[in-house]
Amino acid sequence: MPKFQIAVLISGNGSNLQAIIDAANDPSYPAEVAIVISNRPDAYGVKRAEKAGIKTVVIDHKNYETRADFEVELQSQLTKQAIDLVCLAGFMRVLNAEFVELWRDKMINIHPSLLPAYKGLNTFQRAIDDGVRFAGCTVHYVVPEMDAGPIIMQAVVPIQQNDTKDTLATKIQQQEHKMYPAALSMIAKEKIKLINQKVKFDEVIEQSEILISPKI
Ligand code: GAR
Numbered sequence: 001m002p003k004f005q006i007a008v009l010i011s012g013n014g015s016n017l018q019a020i021i022d023a024a025n026d027p028s029y030p031a032e033v034a035i036v037i038s039n040r041p042d043a044y045g046v047k048r049a050e051k052a053g054i055k056t057v058v059i060d061h062k063n064y065e066t067r068a069d070f071e072v073e074l075q076s077q078l079t080k081q082a083i084d085l086v087c088l089a090g091f092m093r094v095l096n097a098e099f100v101e102l103w104r105d106k107m108i109n110i111h112p113s114l115l116p117a118y119k120g121l122n123t124f125q126r127a128i129d130d131g132v133r134f135a136g137c138t139v140h141y142v143v144p145e146m147d148a149g150p151i152i153m154q155a156v157v158p159i160q161q162n163d164t165k166d167t168l169a170t171k172i173q174q175q176e177h178k179m180y181p182a183a184l185s186m187i188a189k190e191k192i193k194l195i196n197q198k199v200k201f202d203e204v205i206e207q208s209e210i211l212i213s214p215k216i
Contacts, residue, residue, distance in 0.1 A: 008089050010036060011043055014046075014049070015090075016110055016176055017089050019181055024181075029185065030188035030189050037059060037074065061093060067096055074099070088108065108152065108184075112176070115151060135156075135159050136157050139153045153182065153186075
């Protein structure tokens with residue numbers, strides 16, 4: 001069976017890209033990274049993609065006068081390949097609604113918070129400052145509104161008293177690296193349906209553990 005073709009869009013380190021590349025190295029993984037696109041020439045993720053022998057394209061947003069011009073080039077690169085799904089993995093450019101609509105239900109993102117809480121930037125410090133007991137990360141479909149859209153998967157990470165934004169980021173990113181390839185695999189295997197803008201799973205996978213923090 002031909003593998004599900006994905007495009008991964010990055011702006012930086014690319015540790016989530018690496019997690020997807022590593023998962024896709026398993027012959028039984030249902031998806032394959034067809035192209036990596038970075039809007040930053042110096043993104044470390046570009047090196048990761050090249051090392052893995054994946055087609056890599058840099059579209060430096062600074063060379064485009066408008067967001068729309070940048071997106072025309074982005075769309076042109078994506079349509080050169082037969083892409084089934086676009087995965088935003090630390091892609092830090094806002095996308096116009098017109099572009100998002102072109103990839104409606106075919107574009108997902110990973111965000112370092114338990115959405116709909118803590119949209120935007122600096123999510124770890126904001127959660128610590130608010131004194132919440134749990135933080136986490138979310139894989140969701142992309143809609144024109146930023147950090148919104150149907151939620152596919154979430155991981156919950158308890159915040160410990162001595163956590164700093166850096167220790168919390170490390171713990172959350174470890175979960176991201178497990179969750180993004182897993183969510184992607186579910187989509188590739190068609191185990192997910194979008195019904196009325198909510199994600200439904202073919203099989204009911206129970207999450208039985210209830211977490212209380214601090215532990216009682
Ligand atoms: C990840 O933690 C991801 O959740 C976050 O950027 C990081 C990228 O790391 N994304 C966002 O904040 C999007 N709103 P990576 O480049 O090492 O994968």
